[in-house]
Amino acid sequence: MRVKLLSSLRRLAAMNPFIVDLAFGAAVAAITLTFMFSVGGAEAGYAERPLDAVGVALTLVANLVLAWRRRAPITVLAISCAAALVFHLAGYDSRFNEVAPLLALYTVASRWRPAVSLPCVLPMAAGWWHAAFLAPPDFAWPNILQVSIMVAVAWTFGNSTRMLVERNKQLAHLTGRLRQEQEDKARRAVTEERVRIARELHDVVAHHMSVIVLQAGLARYVFGTDPATARGALTTIADTGSEAMGEMRRLLSVLRIEANDDADGYDPAPGLQRLEQLVERVNSAGLPVKMSITGAVRPLPPGIDLCAYRIVQESLTNVLKHAGPATATVSLHYGAELELRVTDDGSGPAVTPEGDGHGLIGMRERVKLYGGTVTAASKPSGGFEVSVTLPLASPTVDDHPSESSSQ
Structure with a gap:
C-alpha cells in the first residue's frame, strides 16, 4: 500500500508540480496555524499580540506562496520573507513562519548559481536574526547561532542539488555523444565490411569467370575438330566452377556465422x-x-x-x-x-x-x-x-x- 501511494505521488509530481507545491505549502500553513492556536495566543517573551485574522492571513501568504517556488523562486523567497517579517514586526509569535522562507531559499540555491543565490541569503538571514532578537534575552544568541546554521545548511543543500542536476545533465549529454559515436563507428564498420566483402567477391568472380569464359570459347572452337582438347577445356571449366562455388560458399558462411558458432566448421581462406x-x-x-x-x-x-x-x-x-x-x-x-x-x-x-x-x-x-x-x-x-x-x-x-x- 505504501509503495503504491509513493508511486502515485511521484507520478502526480511529474505530471503537475504546481499542485504538489500548493499542497505542500498548504500543509506547512496548516501545521503552523495548528501550533500557533495550540499555544493559546500571546506567550510571555515571544509574542506581544495574540493571533487574529491579520496574523492568519500573513501566515497563509508566507506559506501558500510556495506553490510558485519552481516558476519564480526569487520572487517567492522575497514574498515569503516579507510576509514573515511583517508578521514578526506586528508583534505576533516570533517562533513561527520561518520554515517557508527556508524552503524558498533552498529552491533558489537549487536553481541559480552562487553569484545569484548567495546574495539572497542575506535578507533571509536578517529576517531570522530579527526574530531571534524578539525572543527572551537569554535565548537570543543561541537562537542566532541556530538560525545561522540552518540558513547555511539550507543554502548548501540547495547548491549541492543544483550541482548534481548539472552534473547529471552533463553525463546525459556525454552519454548521448558516446551513443552517437558508437552508432557512427558501427556504421563505419558496416561500410568497411561491405567494401571488404565486395573486394572478396570481385576477386573470386573475376578470376574464375575469366578462366571459365576462355575455356568455354576454346571448347566451342575445337568441339568438332579436337574432342580431346574440348573435353580438357570442359574439365577445367568444371574444376574452376567447383572451386568458385567453394570460395563463394566459404564467404557466405562467414557472413552467416554467429558468435556461438563453431568456426572450425568453415573452410579456411585461400593463401x-x-x-x-x-x-x-x-x-x-x-x-x-x-x-x-x-x-x-x-x-x-x-x-x-x-x-x-x-x-x-x-x-x-x-x-x-x-x-x-x-x-x-x-x-x-x-x-x-x-x-x-x-x-x-x-x-x-x-x-x-x-x-x-x-x-x-x-x-x-x-x-x-x-x-x-x-x-x-x-x-x-x-x-x-x-x-x-x-x-x-x-x-x-x-x-x-x-x-x-x-x-
Whole structure:
C-alpha cells in the first residue's frame, strides 16, 4: 500500500508540480496555524499580540506562496520573507513562519548559481536574526547561532542539488555523444565490411569467370575438330566452377556465422599454399605461367597470406583479360618483407593509374591495410608489371635461396 501511494505521488509530481507545491505549502500553513492556536495566543517573551485574522492571513501568504517556488523562486523567497517579517514586526509569535522562507531559499540555491543565490541569503538571514532578537534575552544568541546554521545548511543543500542536476545533465549529454559515436563507428564498420566483402567477391568472380569464359570459347572452337582438347577445356571449366562455388560458399558462411558458432566448421581462406593450384588453373586456361620462390619460406599471418594470394590471382586475371598472347611470371621473395612481382610480356592494352579498375583499386586497398607498397605500370620493353612489398616479422632462420619453378 505504501509503495503504491509513493508511486502515485511521484507520478502526480511529474505530471503537475504546481499542485504538489500548493499542497505542500498548504500543509506547512496548516501545521503552523495548528501550533500557533495550540499555544493559546500571546506567550510571555515571544509574542506581544495574540493571533487574529491579520496574523492568519500573513501566515497563509508566507506559506501558500510556495506553490510558485519552481516558476519564480526569487520572487517567492522575497514574498515569503516579507510576509514573515511583517508578521514578526506586528508583534505576533516570533517562533513561527520561518520554515517557508527556508524552503524558498533552498529552491533558489537549487536553481541559480552562487553569484545569484548567495546574495539572497542575506535578507533571509536578517529576517531570522530579527526574530531571534524578539525572543527572551537569554535565548537570543543561541537562537542566532541556530538560525545561522540552518540558513547555511539550507543554502548548501540547495547548491549541492543544483550541482548534481548539472552534473547529471552533463553525463546525459556525454552519454548521448558516446551513443552517437558508437552508432557512427558501427556504421563505419558496416561500410568497411561491405567494401571488404565486395573486394572478396570481385576477386573470386573475376578470376574464375575469366578462366571459365576462355575455356568455354576454346571448347566451342575445337568441339568438332579436337574432342580431346574440348573435353580438357570442359574439365577445367568444371574444376574452376567447383572451386568458385567453394570460395563463394566459404564467404557466405562467414557472413552467416554467429558468435556461438563453431568456426572450425568453415573452410579456411585461400593463401600462398594454394598458389601452385592457381598457376595450374591459369596454365590450363591458355596462359603459360612461370613461378619463382626465393628466401626462407615460412608461414605468414593469415591476413597477409590472403592478401598476397588475391594480388597474384587478380594480376593473372588481368593478364588473361588484357594482355593477349603472353607469358606471365610470378616471383616471390621471403625476407624482412614479402616481395611479390607479377609480370607479363603481352601486347594488350596497358592499365594505367588513371584508368584503374576495381582490381587494381582492390590491390591498393589490401596492401595499404598491411602497411605495404604496390606499383602497377607498363614495362618499357612491353607487357605489364605489378610489384608489391608487404612487411613481415623477422624470419627465425637466415634467408637462403630455395628456388622452385613451374611452367
